[in-house]
Amino acid sequence: MSPLLWQKPGVKVDARIQAFLAGEDVVLDREFFLFDIQASRAHAEGLQRIGILGADELERLCAEMEELADDFRAGRFVLDDRHEDGHSAIEARLVERLGDTGKKIHTGRSRNDQVLVATRLWLKEKLSEVAALSRECAEVALARAEVEQGVPLPGYTHLQRAVVSSLGMWWSAWAEGFIDNAVRAAQTREWVDANPLGSAAGYGVNLPLDRDHTTAALGFGRLQVSATYAQLSRGKFEMAAIEALCSALLDVRRLAWDLSLFTSAEYGFVQLPSQYTTGSSIMPNKRNPDVIELMRASYAAAAAARTEIEQLLSLPSGYHRDLQFSKGAIFHAFGRGLGALALLPDLLRNLEWQPARMRDALExxxxxxxxxxxxxxxxxxxxxxxxxxxxxxxxxxxxxxxxxxxxxxxxxxxxxxxxxxxxxxxxxx
Known part of the structure; x- marks a missing residue:
């Protein structure tokens, strides 16, 4: 492992304790790594603007970070247990290649604001994906509502036949729901869009950091002003992002439930595209709606992740290492959730209704x-x-x-x- 950033002379490192401290952090940081490099470049530019780095030093640091990003994308640089985390990997590479110039990169920042800025950049991208996929689902549903609006479909309450409904009503419900989901994801993205870089460990530093520059350079909508609140916001904004994801996944879950019922032999209202079904390992006659069942289950993963983060936040002000565990939660939530959402538009496009069966169910x-x-x-x-x-x-x-x-x-x-x-x-x- 590369030298620990925090290690002091005479302090013995116990391998078992270090393994517990690091956990799976270095693997999880692969998600954040390119964002961490992006933020490090903006930080270096800010240091040059206040005289900590010379123009030549900045140029060499930026060139090295660009090469590191290329190596990471191409698989030539692998973030693994040689490093404590992604932050230390970046610094170790810069020191290895640039010597004392590389050692200057951490001036005026902490791993605390490093992870905060990488998390916010990552969540902005993921919330944009939630908004875009929700919008696409709404577009498909609205188009089908227009074409199929007059096709009768039984309407149910309490799973009992209730009134005559229509495909137009069914589709328009999902269209409006996913419009709301897209709006919520976009609004949450706007709320998350604040720059914590330069807040250090939550108390600022005795340097006139150009935080306005890093805010603009990283494409943030505003500066997160209070250095202390930057730390207090950790967990809070991650939960808000997951809640926006969960809003979409709640609709996925209910829609998947409808399709689970409607594709059963007892209903027979709709046929799924063949690629969204699988066969039984023992029953040759079966085609199972496994995809929509796992789509239905995806909400549980995201909700559990939100709860995990919420339970970490029983803390006083300031940074606490407990928050390290929030990384895995957000990756798990968005990994599962976006995986489900990404499959939904094509599923909706290719559903085949059985109008005769739907009409026969009217009484x-x-x-x-x-x-x-x-x-x-x-x-x-x-x-x-x-x-x-x-x-x-x-x-x-x-x-x-x-x-x-x-x-x-x-x-x-x-x-x-x-x-x-x-x-x-x-x-x-």
Whole structure:
């Protein structure tokens, strides 16, 4: 292992204790490594602006960091247990190649603000992915709502047949849901978009660091002003990012549940694309909806990660090593969550509905609510109309298309208002 950044003369390092301290940090830091290099370059530029580095030193540091990033992408440099973490790996490489100039890179910063800035840069990228995938899901759902809006589909409450619904209502629900998810991810990204670099270990440093420069250089929307709050925000902004992810995954979970039911032989309303199913290891007749089942389960991974971080935050102010464990939680949450979201748009594009099966599932009782409302519209008090319509003798085979056309309250089958959803979707571009 490269020399420990914090090791003092005469301090013995116990290998077992060091292994516990490092944990899987160096492996997890592979996710952050390029962002850490990016932030190190901005920090070096800031040091040059206040006279800590000369122009030639800055040029050599930046060139070396660019080469390190290229080597990492190409697999020529591997972040492994030769290093305590990604931060020490960058510094060790710079010292190895540039000697005393490399030793200057850590002036005015701490590993604390290093991990904070890398985390925020990483989360900004991941939240952009959540927003983009949610927007794509909404686009697919809205397009299909327009094409299939008049196709009857049984509507359920409590898993019991309730009223006549439509594919237009089903699709528009997911369209609006994923528009909301895209908005939430974008708003959370804006909230996370603050630069903590230069806050050091939470108390600043006795140098006039050019934090405004690093804010602009790294593309942050604003400076995270308080050096102490930069540390206090750790965990808080990670949880907010996971919550935005969970908002989308909640809809994935419920949508996957619908498809799990609708693809069963008992319903038979829809057929999944073959690539989204797998076979049984013992039953030759089976095609299992394993993909949508794992998509359904993805929310649990993200929710568990959020809870893990929340439980780490029972801490006083200042930095505490407990927070090291938050890295694995966010990687796990976004790894699982974005994996599920990425598969959803093509699944939605390629669902094949079975309209005859859906129509066959409609029964006379499902028109009872229409009858009650019709009687009330004609002047009968609703509670009396309700009792009248509850009588099975009043039930008869209905016309599903007419039922849908007559449902004219805004947002219902006869008045989907897809244009308003389209306007919201366009505003996200």
């Amino acid at each position: 006379p009782s499902m028109y009872a609510t229409d009858l009650a409302v019709s009687l009330a519209r004609d002047g009968m008090p609703f509670r009396e109309a309700y009792r009248e319509a509850a009588d099975p003798a009043r039930w008869a085979e209905g016309d599903p298309e007419r039922s849908l056309d007559d449902r004219v309250s805004p947002g219902a089958a006869g008045a989907l208002r897809l244009d308003s959803l389209k306007q919201r979707l366009e505003a996200l571009r």
